[in-house]
Amino acid sequence: AQSVTQLGSHVSVSEGALVLLRCNYSSSVPPYLFWYVQYPNQGLQLLLKYTSAATLVKGINGFEAEFKKSETSFHLTKPSAHMSDAAEYFCAVSAAGAGTASKLTFGTGTRLQVTL
C-alpha cells in the first residue's frame, strides 16, 4: 500500500518569493511520484513526475522537485512565484507493476496563494 501526505493545506507567498510545497510518501516498493496542478473549475494537469531516472526532476512553468529516499520526500519548488501560479497542487504516488495501468493515490492538496 502507498500513501502521500501533503503538509499544509494552504500556503501563501509573495510574488517573486520561493515556493515550497511539501510532500512525503509511504510505499513498500520503489515509488513513482507525481505533482499535478489544478486551476479553478478545471481538471488536473501534470507538472512533473519522478520515475527513477534522476532524483531532481524539472517540470513545466519553472517548477522542480527532488526525490529524497532517505527522507521519503518529494517536495515541489519554484525559485520565484508568479501570480499565475496560484492554484491547487496535488502530490500523488503510484506503485503498480509493469503491464498494468497506474493507480495513483493522491494527497489532499495544497492551495497556493500568491500575493503582491
Next chain:
Amino acid sequence: DGGITQSPKYLFRKEGQNVTLSCEQNLNHDAMYWYRQDPGQGLRLIYYSQIVNDFQKGDIAEGYSVSREKKESFPLTVTSAQKNPTAFYLCASSPFTGPGYGYTFGSGTRLTVV
C-alpha cells in the same frame, strides 16, 4: 489532439433523480477512472476500469454506477441513493505501460443538487 472529454461541464439534479456524466477519451488508453472532489478532501476514487466490460469499486462507490461497453467511454451514473452528490467529478485515463505514466484528466463536471 487526443484527450479526455467530460460533459456536461455543469449539471443540476433534482432530489431523487438519476443523472449520467459522460467521459470519452481518444488516447487509446486502457484504464479509466472516476474521482469525486470535495473542498479540503482531495480526490476520492469512485470506480475504475482496466478493460472493457470490467470495472472495480473504489473507496466511495455507494450510490454510483458505471459501465464500460467501449474502450473509449466510461459513463458514471449518480443514482438517487447517493445522498450528497453535490461535488466536482473528474474522469481520468492511463495506458498499460506501467506505473510511470500517470493519468490524463478531463476538465470535470460540476454537479449540483437543486
